Amino acid sequence: MSYAYLFKYIIIGDTGVGKSCLLLQFTDKRFQPVHDLTIGVEFGARMINIDNKQIKLQIWDTAGQESFRSITRSYYRGAAGALLVYDITRRETFNHLTSWLEDARQHSSSNMVIMLIGNKSDLESRRDVRKEEGESFAREHGLVFMETSAKTAANVEEAFINTAKEIYQKIQQGLFDVNNEANGIKIGPQQPAGASSGAGAGSRHGAQGSGDTSNCC
Amino acid sequence: MSGITSDSVPAEVMAVSGSDLLASDTKQQDETIGISHESSQVEQRHDSHNTSHGQEEGTATLEQPLTEEHSSGERPENFTPECSESVNLDPEPESEGLDEQSSSDLGASPKESVWGTWGSWGKSLLSTASATVGHGLTTVKEKAGATLRIRNASSEGEQPAQAESTATETEEAPQKYSADDPPSSPSSGSRGVFSTITSAVQNTGKSVLTGGLDALEFIGKKTMNVLAESDPGFKKTKILMERTVSLSQLLREAKEKEKQRLAQQLSDERTAHYGLLFDEFQGLSHLEALEILSNESEAKIQSFLTSLNGAELEMVKNELIAIKEIFLPKESDDNEEDQEKKAADIGEEFVSMLTELLFELHVAATPDKLNKARKKAHDWLEETNFSTSLEMGGKNEEKPTEDDEGKKAETREGDNEAEEKKRKTVEDIYMLSIESLAEVTARCIEQLHKVAELILHGQEVEKPARDQAKVLTNLTSAMCNDVSSLSKKFSDSLTTIGSNQKAEVLTPMVSSVLLEGCNSTTYIQDAFQLLLPVLQVSHIQTASLKTQQ
Numbered sequence: 065m066s067y068a069y070l071f072k073y074i075i076i077g078d079t080g081v082g083k084s085c086l087l088l089q090f091t092d093k094r095f096q097p098v099h100d101l102t103i104g105v106e107f108g109a110r111m112i113n114i115d116n117k118q119i120k121l122q123i124w125d126t127a128g129q130e131s132f133r134s135i136t137r138s139y140y141r142g143a144a145g146a147l148l149v150y151d152i153t154r155r156e157t158f159n160h161l162t163s164w165l166e167d168a169r170q171h172s173s174s175n176m177v178i179m180l181i182g183n184k185s186d187l188e189s190r191r192d193v194r195k196e197e198g199e200s201f202a203r204e205h206g207l208v209f210m211e212t213s214a215k216t217a218a219n220v221e222e223a224f225i226n227t228a229k230e231i232y233q234k235i236q237q238g239l240f241d242v243n244n245e246a247n248g249i250k251i252g253p254q255q256p257a258g259a260s261s262g263a264g265a266g267s268r269h270g271a272q273g274s275g276d277t278s279n280c281c
Numbered sequence: 282m283s284g285i286t287s288d289s290v291p292a293e294v295m296a297v298s299g300s301d302l303l304a305s306d307t308k309q310q311d312e313t314i315g316i317s318h319e320s321s322q323v324e325q326r327h328d329s330h331n332t333s334h335g336q337e338e339g340t341a342t343l344e345q346p347l348t349e350e351h352s353s354g355e356r357p358e359n360f361t362p363e364c365s366e367s368v369n370l371d372p373e374p375e376s377e378g379l380d381e382q383s384s385s386d387l388g389a390s391p392k393e394s395v396w397g398t399w400g401s402w403g404k405s406l407l408s409t410a411s412a413t414v415g416h417g418l419t420t421v422k423e424k425a426g427a428t429l430r431i432r433n434a435s436s437e438g439e440q441p442a443q444a445e446s447t448a449t450e451t452e453e454a455p456q457k458y459s460a461d462d463p464p465s466s467p468s469s470g471s472r473g474v475f476s477t478i479t480s481a482v483q484n485t486g487k488s489v490l491t492g493g494l495d496a497l498e499f500i501g502k503k504t505m506n507v508l509a510e511s512d513p514g515f516k517k518t519k520i521l522m523e524r525t526v527s528l529s530q531l532l533r534e535a536k537e538k539e540k541q542r543l544a545q546q547l548s549d550e551r552t553a554h555y556g557l558l559f560d561e562f563q564g565l566s567h568l569e570a571l572e573i574l575s576n577e578s579e580a581k582i583q584s585f586l587t588s589l590n591g592a593e594l595e596m597v598k599n600e601l602i603a604i605k606e607i608f609l610p611k612e613s614d615d616n617e618e619d620q621e622k623k624a625a626d627i628g629e630e631f632v633s634m635l636t637e638l639l640f641e642l643h644v645a646a647t648p649d650k651l652n653k654a655r656k657k658a659h660d661w662l663e664e665t666n667f668s669t670s671l672e673m674g675g676k677n678e679e680k681p682t683e684d685d686e687g688k689k690a691e692t693r694e695g696d697n698e699a700e701e702k703k704r705k706t707v708e709d710i711y712m713l714s715i716e717s718l719a720e721v722t723a724r725c726i727e728q729l730h731k732v733a734e735l736i737l738h739g740q741e742v743e744k745p746a747r748d749q750a751k752v753l754t755n756l757t758s759a760m761c762n763d764v765s766s767l768s769k770k771f772s773d774s775l776t777t778i779g780s781n782q783k784a785e786v787l788t789p790m791v792s793s794v795l796l797e798g799c800n801s802t803t804y805i806q807d808a809f810q811l812l813l814p815v816l817q818v819s820h821i822q823t824a825s826l827k828t829q830q
Binding site: 103104105107109122124131132134135138139141 | 574
């Protein structure tokens, strides 16, 4: 499949909050109640459509275990978007958000779009973190917020796609340099975007060419 | 960028293998191979932060392009330095692409008609190159373009003097070069025949070297693979050379394949694309992640080494080199038949062997996904061969073996099912072969990536890094053997099933399967080499823990 852009995402957060389940729901549209612990990082990819453009999401689903933290940090770099996930039924996963956020900010581009996700919204009866708390944390740190359920698929699609929309907007505003792959964005092959950048390069060529001639003479 | 550019293959080996090649075939191929080989050296230097690991000093490698150039040339000595200079792509600031180069050539003033001549030739060469490679301008290309442009400007000044000094040679040059030179029109040159030819020759060389780097590299690699088919002795050389292909190049090639596919999409929906499939199975992602870990480990090693001095430094260096030596590809004395036999024998043992080796590593990696992919491939292969043997059995009624009889009995029960299987076309089998190879290879690389993560993660009971290195070497060679035997089996069954097909149809498919099988092992070997810094860092960490205790 051809695409206009490729965005690199990372999913981070404490172990057991449902990072891999969110990914599985998003890529395969299924839920697996028992999931193996993620070792290091796993991958998922899916094509989405924004503004009539095909965008490929390449998702790095990291291990939540503390002992893998130093390894997974290596993978943050070059991500355009991050899903920072906590479990609404376990307050400690919410309390650890600050440390995750610090890590993310430190090891990735400052333009990275971060989506805060309170997962397991289907377990309302066991709720330990109020929705308002999530909202206010997000507001305080400039994040987008959403409660999701990987089990019922509620808001899962939205979480991934809204993050992409945000990134796309930033590209339109010129906040992201799409030619710098360190920003986690790649331009797809043979696309209008590619063609236009080619034309831009062409005009630069002309300018350089004349510069060259003057050098020669 | 660290100054250390070591590789799995020592420079001497490279030089020898390079000239072996050069002697072995037509001039055209000589040049292609020589140049592509060289360009991979260049690229290695550019990407050395990606691929370099180990402690050897890189001077030998740095000298490499010069030696190569000499060996590839029947060119007069004077021209050689020119050519090699242009390959000396020391880091230039980010710059413009090749197209720019050619457009600036074209845009040169009438006075520059000499340059215009070679420029337009270069242009046509470049456009051929870009047609092959696609429109993506890679960093290497960009840098090459920049250097080429800079060379232009400077050689422009030297031109008259050089033309004089090389006059004697250039008189001979026309005969030598007319065969493969561009139709340079001396009459158009305001500086006379000599300078026209000199510049044409010099700059043609440059354009080929820099402009066509990627294309030639690509073509060269394919050429080598084709050569290998007909020349078994060449195979080892080629394997050696292929190990120097950098991962970034691999990534790039995969992208190019994708582009090619997109270009063909309308005309030919059903072509199998290894690179794309490999990406779909997350092979590229795992490779990228492994590369990140490898680079970070390399950086850690460097910073650790700079913190040491004197005897301590020597000691650690020696320890690290000892690990590296285990990673060096070994010239095995096994002849090919033995290898094949070995590969075939592995078969079902592979699973238990893999598990055992991973267990030996003392890392909690399970080969589930790899095993699943292998099983899928083998099941499918069996199914295909089963339906083939049915067909064969039908044809060769004279000598039905017991086996065939048994199978026939089964068929009568499930006649429809068998009919279904029979209808599998050669294309189906080809596509599935490529897909299986891509999947198994992706899983192998995923496995190596997981091993790297677990080694870095650290476990309670750890094996010494040197032992781990040995186990990993065995693991990798088991994977490679398995993939080779898989591709062999696939091509065999393609040959059997497609026996009634025209050679033009069948041969490309069979060779493509064998070629991707060969590429697969290269990818696995590359991934394996990325593990070296990981093991070295793990060694350093374990050692420092011991001292603390």
